[in-house]
Amino acid sequence: MHIVVNGAPLQVPAGTSVAAALAQQTPGTTRTSVTGEARAPLCGMGVCHECRVRIHGRTRLACQTVCTEGMSIHTDVGTAPGSATS
Amino acid sequence: MQHTDVLVIGAGIVGAACAHALTQAGLSVRVIDARLGGATAAGMGHLVVMDDNPAELALSQTSLDLWHAWAPHMDAGCAFTACGTLWLAANDAELQAAHNKRSTLQAHGIACEMLDATALARAEPALRPGLAGALKVQGDSVVYAPRAAQWLLDQAAAQGHLIFEQAEATHIDGHTVTLRDGSQRSAGAIVLASGIQAPQLCPGLPLRPKKGHLVITDRYPGTVRHQLVELGYITSAHHSDGTSVAFNVQPRPTGQLLIGSSREFDTTDPAVNNAVMARMLQRALDYLPGLADLNAIRTWTGFRAATPDSLPLIGAHPEHPHLWLAVGHEGLGATTAPATAQLLAAQITGGTPAIDPTPYAPARFAGLNTP
Numbered sequence: 001m002h003i004v005v006n007g008a009p010l011q012v013p014a015g016t017s018v019a020a021a022l023a024q025q026t027p028g029t030t031r032t033s034v035t036g037e038a039r040a041p042l043c044g045m046g047v048c049h050e051c052r053v054r055i056h057g058r059t060r061l062a063c064q065t066v067c068t069e070g071m072s073i074h075t076d077v078g079t080a081p082g083s084a085t086s
Numbered sequence: 087m088q089h090t091d092v093l094v095i096g097a098g099i100v101g102a103a104c105a106h107a108l109t110q111a112g113l114s115v116r117v118i119d120a121r122l123g124g125a126t127a128a129g130m131g132h133l134v135v136m137d138d139n140p141a142e143l144a145l146s147q148t149s150l151d152l153w154h155a156w157a158p159h160m161d162a163g164c165a166f167t168a169c170g171t172l173w174l175a176a177n178d179a180e181l182q183a184a185h186n187k188r189s190t191l192q193a194h195g196i197a198c199e200m201l202d203a204t205a206l207a208r209a210e211p212a213l214r215p216g217l218a219g220a221l222k223v224q225g226d227s228v229v230y231a232p233r234a235a236q237w238l239l240d241q242a243a244a245q246g247h248l249i250f251e252q253a254e255a256t257h258i259d260g261h262t263v264t265l266r267d268g269s270q271r272s273a274g275a276i277v278l279a280s281g282i283q284a285p286q287l288c289p290g291l292p293l294r295p296k297k298g299h300l301v302i303t304d305r306y307p308g309t310v311r312h313q314l315v316e317l318g319y320i321t322s323a324h325h326s327d328g329t330s331v332a333f334n335v336q337p338r339p340t341g342q343l344l345i346g347s348s349r350e351f352d353t354t355d356p357a358v359n360n361a362v363m364a365r366m367l368q369r370a371l372d373y374l375p376g377l378a379d380l381n382a383i384r385t386w387t388g389f390r391a392a393t394p395d396s397l398p399l400i401g402a403h404p405e406h407p408h409l410w411l412a413v414g415h416e417g418l419g420a421t422t423a424p425a426t427a428q429l430l431a432a433q434i435t436g437g438t439p440a441i442d443p444t445p446y447a448p449a450r451f452a453g454l455n456t457p
Contacts, residue, residue: 034305049384
């Protein structure tokens with residue numbers, strides 16, 4: 001199955017979570033904290049919210065989302081003012 | 087046994103402010119805190135002038151003046167933001183209440199102004215159309231209370247004689263406080279500022295836990311500019327019984343939105359009550375429909391320490407000459423900590439309080455004679 005991460009195409013097995021797909025790519029991060037630090041999935045079960053990414057323009061939890069064909073994922077949530085809504 | 091002039095139990099915003107005021111008065115202070123987490127860490131940190139009665143107004147107005155004096159010196163982590171409050175009127179009756187509130191506040195020299203429906207829509211475009219107007223109270227502000235409490239302790243330590251100990255007090259007897267490990271600390275005066283935990287050390291205090299829920303969203307900068315509170319809050323916030331919710335949204339400096347509020351008695355269960363949370367969020371959606379598209383990232387609860395008349399207990403314990411109380415601030419602890427501390431320090435040092443201490447005197451309640 002084909003997905004697109006930050007504009008770059010990536011092939012993953014069916015059933016792969018977005019968090020697992022991101023882990024196969026460098027740098028494997030999901031977002032940027034208020035103080036500018038890189039964040040990556042931590043709990044893997046939808047609690048910590050560290051894995052917030054943008055999927056088709058909406059904020060989703062990478063660990064709770066399964067990849068679908070053609071899915072477009074952006075890992076820039078929170079990198080700039082207003083980016084969470086953009 | 088190590089002796090200080092004063093021993094403060096509790097390092098939430100009220101205890102920290104008391105320690106600060108007492109060291110400023112030249113006294114040596116020991117602060118002990120068990121890190122149990124109380125209302126300071128759970129609340130919104132809304133610094134708001136409240137005028138339900140003259141005593142509440144005096145305490146909150148005096149406190150806001152002090153907060154504004156401190157603000158330029160506080161570090162960025164304290165997140166002090168003078169965003170102001172908009173008291174939202176949904177209909178003509180609430181608009182009349184807003185006018186009445188304006189008259190009261192202006193009579194006390196508090197800057198505020200009416201916004202009509204058009205001005206309100208311009209000020210806060212995310213609000214639903216059709217609101218009647220709002221009262222804007224410019225000086226109301228927001229702070230991150232846990233950090234502000236630490237800042238007050240740091241100031242106290244830098245400018246005066248302050249000892250901080252992480253420890254749990256288990257018993258108060260005269261000048262002596264016993265800790266969980268059995269060791270003892272003595273002081274000329276003991277200040278009990280441990281909020282909802284206080285009755286464990288001083289049974290008989292008229293404090294009831296009043297549970298509240300909060301939600302915080304992801305970052306959506308610019309969505310909301312002022313702390314937004316429905317005027318219905320005034321009638322719902324102090325209901326003594328029954329579960330109630332009221333629209334109350336705060337813009338954090340990070341762009342996050344803090345969403346409240348709820349009030350629930352007769353429970354000490356810290357778990358999120360989904361039914362109450364749902365009511366609270368539905369109320370928020372009534373005012374800010376766009377919230378439905380935003381991501382919430384955390385929900386939590388906390389317990390306010392409520393007194394029967396909604397005023398805090400500040401002053402001498404009527405039965406224990408060395409014991410002073412600074413508890414029962416319900417949802418206004420962050421707001422009223424500065425004036426509480428000033429009032430208590432003046433009483434302990436024999437100084438002249440800036441405001442009349444009578445309405446807050448613990449002796450107003452019968453049944454405070456249980457040690």
